[in-house]
Amino acid sequence: MATQCFTIQCFTCKPSTTNSYIPVKLTHVNEIKKVPLYGNSNTLNFLKQRPCRAISALVSETKEVESSSGTDMFRLTYLEGNSWLWEVGGLKLLVDPILVGNLDFGIPWLYDAAKKFLKDFQLDDLPDVDCLLITQSLDDHCHLKTLNPLSQKFPNLRVIATPNAKPLLDPLFSNVTYLEPGEETNIEASNSLPVKVRATAGPVLGPPWQRPENGYLVTSPQGELTLYYEPHCVYDKKILEKEEADIVITPVIKQLLPKFKLVSGQEDAVQLAKILNAKFVVSMRNGDLDAKGFLSSIIQKEGTLDSFKVMSFC
Structure with a gap:
């Protein structure tokens, strides 16, 4: 399969006076065996003294970075939109997958979006996964066109999700852990040590009293x-001030409807990285889809990767 790719960005966030090699690679791929972001605890400790600058690479130009730790390492594969495949400690986590059909929220005349690069990547191209991670209950995260066949492919799959998705997930999966913000659980496999997953609070999609x-x-x-x-x-902010994260994955470009913010970024992403004392910021391009329909025509973007970098230096 020919590799198509585009550059996505990773930023390191610590001051430095050196110009040493940064052992990180970040790519967007359509070959699932290739690895986009590769870092372990040793490389991240080294990066504590690095400047906040962009790192990017194309798949055809990169090689895997050697690591001295096989268990404390993240391998991140971006599947476009909000979808990811993460590998940590020998476990594979599938995140908010959209791998069957387009994203249309059941109303394609209003919004209908397809991936730009992974057009031929299908559910059957996935490796065996150990856990499904769902952040939100709407179709761009909890995509029933994908989750229905996924539940048949992996009938005993462990699922960790927001309780808001319970009506959608309970008919499909039998091994679901619903986490409220502040709750945590472990993922284990027979050949690996446990990986801890802790829920935090995201957006409220509805009235202010909704979870x-x-x-x-x-x-x-x-x-x-x-x-x-x-x-x-x-x-x-109050919840995250008690936490730290070495790697932060976040959008940095805002997506706006008239009088409504769909996706934040820019100064909010800078603040997020500072609150969590992040060493890496991996910028998502979750609005970069081939979209049509009335809604897509009125969504506006605000900010750029370059403006985010400028804010990060301030």
Whole structure:
């Protein structure tokens, strides 16, 4: 299969006076065996003294970085939109997958979006996964066109999700753990040490009294590395001030409707990285889809990767 790729960005966030090699690679791939972000506790400790600058690479130009730790390492594969495949401690976590059909929220005349690069990547191309992680209950995270066949492919799959998705997930999966913000659980496999997953508060999609959706803190087996993920850059500052994360995955470009913010970024992403004392910020491109329909015509973007970098230096 020919590799198509585009550059996505990772930022390191610590001051430095050196120009040493940074052992990180970050790519967008359509070959699932290739690894986009590769870092262990040793490389991240080294990066404590690095400047805040962008790192990017194309798949055809990169090689895997050697690691001295096999369990405390994250391998991140971006599947476009809000979808990821993460590997940590020998466990594979599938996050908010959209792998069957388009994203249309059941109303394609209003919004209908397809991936730009992984057009031929299908559910059958996935490796065996150990856990499904769902952040939100709407179709761009809890995609029933994908989850129905996924539940048949992996009938005993462990699922960790927001309780808001319970009506959608209970008919499909039998091994589901619903986490409220502040709750945590462990993922274990027969050949690996447990990985800790802790829920944080994400956006409220509805009236103000409704339960928030989830973000997650995922901690490697030896506790050396923690990854934070919330796909709308919406968070509870008071809760996160008690936490730290080495890697933060977040959008940095805002997506706006008239009078409504769909996805945050920019100064909110900078603040997020500072609150969590992040060493890496991996910028998502979850709005970069081939979209049509009325809704897509009125969504506006605010900010750029470059403006985010400028804010990060301030």
